Amino acid sequence: MTDQMHRIALASRPTGAPTPDNFSFEAADMPTPGDGEILVKVHYMSLDPYMRGRMDDAKSYAQPVPIGGTMEGGAVGEVVASNSDAFQPGDFAFGMFGWASHAVIPANQCRKLDPAHGPITAALGVLGMPGFTGWHGLMEYGRPKEGETLVVAAATGPVGSMVGQLAKSLGLRVVGIAGGADKCQMATDTFGFDACLDHRAYDDASALRAALKEACPKGIDIYFENVGGKVLEAIIPLMNPFGRIPICGMIAWYNAGGLGANAGDEKDNLPKLWRTVLVNFLSVNGFIISNHWDRYPAFLAEVGPKVASGEIKFVEDIAEGLENAPQAFIGLLEGRNKGKQIVKVA
Ligand code: NDP
Numbered sequence: 001m002t003d004q005m006h007r008i009a010l011a012s013r014p015t016g017a018p019t020p021d022n023f024s025f026e027a028a029d030m031p032t033p034g035d036g037e038i039l040v041k042v043h044y045m046s047l048d049p050y051m052r053g054r055m056d057d058a059k060s061y062a063q064p065v066p067i068g069g070t071m072e073g074g075a076v077g078e079v080v081a082s083n084s085d086a087f088q089p090g091d092f093a094f095g096m097f098g099w100a101s102h103a104v105i106p107a108n109q110c111r112k113l114d115p116a117h118g119p120i121t122a123a124l125g126v127l128g129m130p131g132f133t134g135w136h137g138l139m140e141y142g143r144p145k146e147g148e149t150l151v152v153a154a155a156t157g158p159v160g161s162m163v164g165q166l167a168k169s170l171g172l173r174v175v176g177i178a179g180g181a182d183k184c185q186m187a188t189d190t191f192g193f194d195a196c197l198d199h200r201a202y203d204d205a206s207a208l209r210a211a212l213k214e215a216c217p218k219g220i221d222i223y224f225e226n227v228g229g230k231v232l233e234a235i236i237p238l239m240n241p242f243g244r245i246p247i248c249g250m251i252a253w254y255n256a257g258g259l260g261a262n263a264g265d266e267k268d269n270l271p272k273l274w275r276t277v278l279v280n281f282l283s284v285n286g287f288i289i290s291n292h293w294d295r296y297p298a299f300l301a302e303v304g305p306k307v308a309s310g311e312i313k314f315v316e317d318i319a320e321g322l323e324n325a326p327q328a329f330i331g332l333l334e335g336r337n338k339g340k341q342i343v344k345v346a
Contacts, residue, residue: 002030003029003030004027004028004029004030005027005028005029005030005031005100005101005102006025006026006027006028006100006101006322006323007025007026007028007070007098007099007100007101007322008023008024008025008026008070008071008099008100008322008323008325008326009023009024009026009068009069009070009071010022010023010055010065010066010067010068010069010071011023011024011067011068012067013055013056013057013067014055014056014255016255016256017255017330017333017334018052018055018255018326018329018330018333019330020326020327020330022055022326023071023325023326025322025323030102031102031103031104032081032104033081033082033083033104034083034104035083036083036084036106036107036108037083037084037104037105037106037107038079038081038082038083038084038087038093038104038105038107038110039079039080039081039082039102039103039104040075040077040078040079040080040093040095040097040102040103040104040105040110041077041078041080041101041102041346042075042076042077042097042100042101042102042103042345042346043075043076043077043078043092043120043344043345043346044075044076044077044120044121044124044318044342044343044344044345045073045074045075045076045097045098045099045100045124045322045325045342045343045345046073046074046075046124046125046128046129046340046341046342046343047073047319047325047328047329047332047337047341047342047343048073048074048129048130048332048341049249049251049254049332049333050062050249051071051072051073051329052254052255052333053254054071054072061288061290062290070098070099070100071098071099071325072096072098072099073096073097073098073099074094074095074096074097074124074128074129075094075095075096075097075098075100075103075124075345076092076093076094076113076120076121076123076124077092077093077095077097077102077103077345077346078090078091078092078093078346079091079092079093080102082107083107084106084107084108086107086108086112087107087110087112091112091113092112092113092115092120093110093111093112093113094110094111094113094123094124094128095109095110095111096109099322099325100322100345101322101345101346111123116308117300117304117307117308118307118308121316121318121340121342122307122314124340124342125158125314125316125339125340125342126158126162126303126307126312126314126340127300127303127304127307128158129289130157130158130159130162130340131158131159131162131299131303131314132289132295132296132299133159133162133248133289134158134159134160134161134162134163134166134224134248135162135166135299135302135303136287136289136292136295136299137159137163137224137246137248137287137289138162138163138166138167138222138224138246139166140246140285140287140292141244141246141283141285141287142163142167142222142224142244142246143222143244144166144167144170144172144222145170145172145221146170146171146172147171147172147173148172148173148221148222149172149173149174149175149216149218149219149220149221149222149240150163150164150167150172150173150174150175150220150221150222150223150224151174151175151176151177151212151216151220151222151223151224151235152164152167152174152175152176152177152223152224152226153176153177153178153199153225153226153227153231154177154178154226154227154249154251155176155177155178155183155184155187155191155193155196156176156178156183156186156187156190156191156315156338156339157226157337157339157340158314158339158340159226159248159249160176160178160224160226161187161191161313161314161315161339162303162312163224164176164187164191164192164193165191165192165312165313166303166312167222168192168193168194169311172221172222173194173216173218174192174193174194175193175194175195175196175197175212175215175216176188176191176193176195176196176197177196177197177198177199177208177227177231178196178197178198178199179198179199179200179335180198180200180335181198182338183196183198183335183338184196184197184198186315186338186339190313190315191313192313195215197211197212197215199230199231202230202234204230205230205231205233205234206234208230208231208234209234209235209237209238212234212235212238213238216238218240219238219239219240219243220235220238220239220240220243221239221240221242221243221244222243222244222245222246223235223239223243223244223245224245224246224248225245225246225247225248225249225250226248226249226250226251227249227250227251227252228249228250228251228252228253229250229252229253230252231252232250232252233269236269236272236273236276237276239276239280239282240280241280241281242280242281242282242283243280243282243283244282244283244284244285245282245283245284245285246285246287247284247285247286247287248287251333254333255333314339314340315338315339315340316339316340316342317337317338317339317340317341317342318342318343318344319341319342319343319344320343320344321343321344321345322343322345324343325343328341328343329341
């Protein structure tokens, strides 16, 4: 085995959208596992929108990555050395290995992958954190009922496509919002959504709202919030009484000052928005999936067989090479990914 590994470190904090200069590709000595630890050779790593938040030095539910620190993230890889009874060399594991070719990590912080659950990349998307997020957010806070209408944006990503397909299987009308005609076609043809609107085709929230009104003739019962921005502004007035809004993410604002800042350039619609929540008796639930891992076995038991049978579909967008992770990540934030963004490392 080589005595060097590679990693991508946070070189500087971005102002606005990240640029390649914010990252540095570095060589380092190969680490050796201590007691209870394993050494993993990373095969595939996940790129996720939350990583943008880790680049800011801002108060959040998680610590920022320090300058010079390895970019954080989930990955799957092969165990090459083990000082734990839980893993043998040759096993495949999921863990927070970071943007790196290799990682040493306590064995009890990793999950052994079961080949019966499909390709190892599935552990990063459809059967990993994002798919689990879609399932939990929809079932717990969306409380879907047959005959209702659900809208979800970032519709072809791993969260949105899980939400849409589950809601469809439960008898809801499902309307997606995605960036571009190709993604809209993917939402309807691959994932079975009833309709999908291209948010880039509408200049402002009221134009998008008019199109949504046509696509949702009975109003909207569940808005699964992934993006914020113009989409949120378009949707709020269309919510039906007793509607539910699981707040999962707000990617439209991630590059504009982070959470809590006066981020977007939207008008100050807060009083109007707040009044709609009141007079339409809306339930609005923010959630962070890392607080709910106790539900993961139930998710795997329910959704795993549906993925294995092809009932739940998934699409992966695999970039080649650790050194290309920053560009792929920048692309993800701009919506250039088609499906779950993954990087092939080994
Ligand atoms: P995706 O793979 O769908 O990638 C993000 C997508 O967001 C882009 O492809 C793009 O899709 C869309 N997007 C980017 N900018 C905008 C914008 N300004 N307006 C509308 N859409 C935009 O991501 P995931 O499925 O992994 O995640 C979806 C959301 O869920 C994110 O907000 C993420 O932070 C959140 N999340 C939250 C978790 C939690 O615990 N609460 C856990 C996991 C994810 P398009 O081109 O189609 O618009």
